[in-house]
């Protein structure tokens with residue numbers, strides 16, 4: 001058949017997880033925690049099912065969850081989105097990203113993507129009949145060069161996509177970045193998609209610069225997040241989108257015919273958790289910072305060179321002292337011969353920098369998992 005997605009194969013996360021399983025490798029590739037979800041969350045899920053929340057919930061999400069999201073947003077970012085008109089609960093951030101793109105991006109439009117970028121962005125753009133315009137982040141710091149973004153804007157530009165904390169690098173956008181974005185988009189018809197799934201995983205006292213903090217940006221932005229990262233349950237696939245009423249209305253047209261609604265019991269469980277234990281998301285940064293620091297310290301005893309990690313749960317490491325292989329070949333070798341699985345960076349780029357020797361390691365793991373990986377990495 002004539003394929004609609006000629007550039008797409010199986011995602012690198014699936015490829016590497018399968019390779020890890022096939023070779024009994026310690027899997028620091030695909031991003032998921034290997035520890036339990038909070039016990040209270042499981043109790044709340046159980047309770048929701050027993051109390052009968054097992055049929056179609058409202059298309060936009062259960063009211064108690066939308067309300068809890070509004071409360072959390074107001075506490076953290078000083079702006080309370082409208083529970084009815086501005087918040088939509090989705091099947092993970094992935095669904096929300098797909099919906100937001102399809103809600104506003106038309107055939108022939110352009111969408112600016114900052115490379116390296118998470119892998120689900122471009123296929124959704126392609127399926128909308130639009131074109132991704134790739135602008136590279138700084139190869140050393142993964143900071144955006146806003147002049148390059150400005151130069152990439154054309155009359156066809158319909159959307160800019162940003163992601164902070166950033167997957168795969170962990171880089172974070174600053175307040176100055178957000179002000180610059182507001183200036184760039186002022187008096188244009190360009191929408192912003194702000195992927196904030198790692199919003200609570202920020203380190204060293206830094207502040208997450210949600211687009212929701214910026215009134216000018218709020219008017220044109222789809223802010224997307226996911227409970228998978230916050231509650232250690234990437235398999236539950238519940239996320240949400242916050243956007244102004246007119247954008248949410250278009251977003252919901254796609255959502256209602258994509259999935260219509262999403263898993264009801266988990267929505268009730270997250271609503272209860274958000275209200276009862278705000279400490280969980282408030283302390284998530286400290287929780288992961290301890291893991292980051294422990295892992296970095298261990299990596300210093302290997303030939304891998306760790307890069308700074310301002311946020312998120314991924315550690316980039318330079319392997320040029322170990323091998324001259326390209327990153328995909330290096331990751332295959334590392335899995336098969338050395339028993340540790342990482343993610344190569346090249347699949348996150350349209351044009352990967354040819355001299356880059358970086359891999360991504362996930363530290364959302366128990367100490368025992370990290371120790372087992374380090375023991376193997378020390379032998380490189």
Ligand code: PMP
Nearest residue numbers: 092093094118167197226228239
């Ligand atoms: N965006 C980014 C940057 C991510 O890292 C992920 C998950 N790996 C997602 C979106 C998708 O989130 P979800 O699993 O909730 O669909």
Ligand code: GLN
Nearest residue numbers: 011013014029030031167
């Ligand atoms: N977001 C996860 C990561 O970056 C993977 C999710 C997936 O496998 N699609 O590793």
